[in-house]
Structures are given as structure tokens and as C-alpha cells.
Amino acid sequence: MKHTYFFISFLFLLTAFKASAQDYILLPENFFLHKGDNLILHLINASQFVKQDELKYEASKTAQFMVIAGAKKADLTTVAKEGASPIVTFKTESEGLYMVAMTRKPITDEIDRDDFLKILDDEGLTKESEKAKNGSKDSFREKYTWYLKSLIQVDKNSGKYFDKPLNEDFEIVLKDNPYKGHYGDDLVAVVSLKGKPLSNANVILYIKTSTGNIFAQKLSSDREGKIYFKLTREGIYLLRSTYIEPSKDKSADFETWMTSFTFGFSSSSEMPNTYKEFGFGDKH
Numbered sequence: 233m234k235h236t237y238f239f240i241s242f243l244f245l246l247t248a249f250k251a252s253a254q255d256y257i258l259l260p261e262n263f264f265l266h267k268g269d270n271l272i273l274h275l276i277n278a279s280q281f282v283k284q285d286e287l288k289y290e291a292s293k294t295a296q297f298m299v300i301a302g303a304k305k306a307d308l309t310t311v312a313k314e315g316a317s318p319i320v321t322f323k324t325e326s327e328g329l330y331m332v333a334m335t336r337k338p339i340t341d342e343i344d345r346d347d348f349l350k351i352l353d354d355e356g357l358t359k360e361s362e363k364a365k366n367g368s369k370d371s372f373r374e375k376y377t378w379y380l381k382s383l384i385q386v387d388k389n390s391g392k393y394f395d396k397p398l399n400e401d402f403e404i405v406l407k408d409n410p411y412k413g414h415y416g417d418d419l420v421a422v423v424s425l426k427g428k429p430l431s432n433a434n435v436i437l438y439i440k441t442s443t444g445n446i447f448a449q450k451l452s453s454d455r456e457g458k459i460y461f462k463l464t465r466e467g468i469y470l471l472r473s474t475y476i477e478p479s480k481d482k483s484a485d486f487e488t489w490m491t492s493f494t495f496g497f498s499s500s501s502e503m504p505n506t507y508k509e510f511g512f513g514d515k516h
Contacts, residue, residue: 254277254278254279254284255277255278255279255281255378255472255490255492256275256276256277256287256336256378256380256490256492257275257276257277257278257281257380257470257472257492257494258273258274258275258332258334258380258381258382258492258494259273259274259275259276259382259468259494259507259512260272260273260274260332260382260384260507261273261274261318261505261507262496262503262505262507263383263384263385263468263495263496263498263503264384264385264496264498264501264502264503265324265384265385265386265387266324266386266387267324267325267326267327267386267387268323268324268325269323269324269386270321270322270323270324271299271321271322271323271324271330271332271384271386272318272321272507273318273319273320273321273332273382274286274317274318274319274507274512274513275287275288275289275317275318275319275334275380276512280438280446280448281438281440281446281470282446283511283512286317286513287317287319288315288316288317288319289312289313289314289315289316289317289319289320290314290315291309291312291314292337293336293337293339294309294312294334294335294336294337295335295336295337296309296333296334296335297309297312297320297333297334297335298332298333298334299322299330299331299332299333300330300331300332300333300393301324301325301326301328301329301330301331301386302326302328302391302392302393303392303393304326308320308322308332324386326386327386327387327388327390328385328386328387328388328389328390328391329383329384329385329386329389329390329391329393329394329409329411330383330384330385330386331381331382331383331384331391331393331394332381332382332383332384333379333380333381333398333400334379334380334381335377335378335379335380335400336377336378336379336380337377338375338376338377339375339376340373340374340375340376340483340484341373341374341376342371342372342373342374343371343372343373343374344370344371345364345369345370345371345372348364348371348372348374348486349361349364349365351476352364352476355434355474355476356434357434357474357476360476360477360478360486363478364486369485372485372486373479373483373484373485373486374484374485374486374487374488375479375481375483375484375486375487375488376488376490377401377402377487377488377489377490378490378491378492379400379401379402379403379489379490379491379492380491380492380493381398381403381404381491381492381493381494382493382494382495383406383410383411383493383494383495384495384496385411385496385501389409389411389412389501391409394406394409395407395408395409397424397427399427400491401425401426401489402424402425402426402473402475402489402490402491403423403424403491404421404422404423404435404471404473404491404493405421405422405424406419406420406421406493406495407419407420407421407422407458408420408421410463410469410495410496410497411495411496411497411501413463413497414463414499415463415464415499416462416463416464417462417463418460418461418462419460419461419462419463420458420459420460421435421458421459421461421471421493422453422456422457422458422459423435423453423457423458423459423473424457425475425489428457429453429455429456429457429458430453430457430475431453431454431455431456431457432452432453433452433453433457433459433473433475434450434451434452434473434474435450435451435452435453435459435471435472435473436448436449436450436451436471436472436473437449437450437451437461437469437470437471438469438470438472439464439465439467439468439469439470440467440468440470440510440511441465441466441467441510442466442467442503442504442509442510444510444511447464447465449461459471463497465497466497466498466499466503467496467497467510468494468495468496468510469494469495469496469497470492470493470494471492471493471494472490472491472492472493473490473491474488474489474490475488475489475490476488476489
């Protein structure tokens with residue numbers, strides 16, 4: 233198995249990975265809970281894993297919102313309240329891994345030509361960038377869809393459903409359980425588009441530590457859609473990827489799918505309050 237690893241500090245990251253696209257990210261208050269604890273979930277808008285805004289729950293913009301614990305699924309749209317921030321709070325009733333997943337309804341927006349070309353270049357989407365540059369439009373209509381996941385441990389690191397696809401149009405599926413991992417362990421994930429492995433997908437892994445430092449690794453999927461990375465430090469892990477192609481929908485020029493996946497890694501199965509100590513919320 234061939235790996236190429238490189239990490240960069242946040243200051244260098246600002247110039248090396250200047251992705252213009254904003255990310256929607258699911259973040260629990262803590263990735264390590266005990267049975268009976270409340271799972272408190274936030275939805276943030278971020279750039280390069282730096283929080284821009286705290287978002288409220290909006291049913292009109294939510295296509296799917298669910299939690300999977302073991303083999304049990306629960307529809308969180310039935311308990312999430314309009315305008316809530318954090319977007320949902322519920323009591324954990326069993327031990328093991330909890331997968332929370334949200335799909336945002338597609339939106340179509342007009343974007344300036346230069347801004348769109350910058351996004352394509354920053355995301356490494358050379359083929360799409362060349363097509364857009366060869367056109368004569370001053371702006372483009374872009375259709376966006378976001379897919380979000382977060383994996384949380386409640387007492388035990390057992391669970392079989394975490395490595396199963398949710399049949400989303402664009403998703404990242406972990407094939408290894410990060411909560412069973414140790415320092416230096418290899419993890420494998422698969423990037424898929426409409427149910428099929430996506431080769432040459434650009435994925436960025438961000439790691440944010442409790443000191444506020446952010447480290448990034450640029451990955452590219454192989455012919456089987458697989459990406460490989462290591463557990464190198466304790467903190468919050470974010471995998472994010474963007475895929476853009478000419479739209480088949482006449483109401484848009486391009487269609488964009490974005491996916492994000494968060495989980496925590498700690499050698500002691502304990503971690504400070506994720507949202508505050510890691511710099512995502514107000515510190516007291």
C-alpha cells in the first residue's frame with residue numbers, strides 16, 4: 233500500500249489550501265459520551281475548518297436528518313425544532329457508535345465567473361476549470377447539495393453500521409473504525425459518486441487539536457475510490473470533498489456536491505468539550 237503523507241501548519245495552510253467553497257459541518261459537543269448523556273449537535277458553516285457561523289435548524293432546507301445507533305435508525309426531523317441552535321439534543325439510550333447524517337436540500341445560485349474559476353482551481357478540478365474558461369459567460373448558475381456525517385462513541389467503540397454507505401449521491405464511507413485506532417494506525421475510506429467508487433477524487437483531511445492548531449493533508453482516491461490516512465494526533469478529524477460537473481438540469485450550468493465527515497480521536501477515549509475547547513464556541 234503506497235502512502236504519501238504531509239502535514240502543514242495552519243499559517244501555511246492559509247496559502248496552500250485556499251479553498252473558496254464554504255463547508256457545512258456537523259459537530260457534537262463531545263465525540264466521547266456515556267450512556268444516558270445528551271448528544272448535543274451543532275451545525276456550522278466553516279472555511280478550512282475555521283468556524284464562520286453557527287447555523288440554526290431549518291426544516292425547509294433539510295432533505296434528510298437521521299441518527300443510526302447499531303442497526304437502529306431514528307428520524308431526527310421529528311425531534312429537531314425549527315430555529316434551534318444547537319440544531320438537536322437527544323438522550324443516548326444505548327452504547328456503541330452513533331452515526332448522525334444530514335442531507336441539505338439543493339440550492340441554485342449565481343456565481344461570478346472569476347469566483348467560480350477560483351473555486352475550480354482551488355479544488356483541483358482542472359478538467360471542469362478548462363471547460364468553464366473556454367466559455368464566454370460572465371457568471372454561472374451553480375446547483376449545490378451538501379451531505380454531512382458525524383461519528384460519535386458512546387462508552388463502547390463497537391458498531392457495524394459505520395462502514396455501510398447511506399446511498400447518498402456523494403459520500404465518504406470509513407472502512408476502518410477510528411475509535412478502535414491507535415497512534416500511527418492506517419485508516420481507509422471510500423469516496424463514492426451515485427453509488428460507484430470515484431477515482432481521483434480530491435479530499436482534504438483537516439485535524440484540529442485542543443490547542444486550536446489545524447493540520448491538513450491533501451488526498452486523492454485511487455481507482456477503487458479509496459483514500460488512505462493515519463491517526464497522527466489527538467483531535468477532531470474532518471474529511472471533506474467537492475465534486476463539480478456540468479449540470480444536466482437546464483436551470484443550472486454546473487452541479488456541485490459537497491460532503492463532510494467528522495469524528496474524534498483520543499488515546500484515552502476522553503476528550504475536552506469539543507465545541508468550546510476546540511475553538512468552535514464561546515469560551516467561558
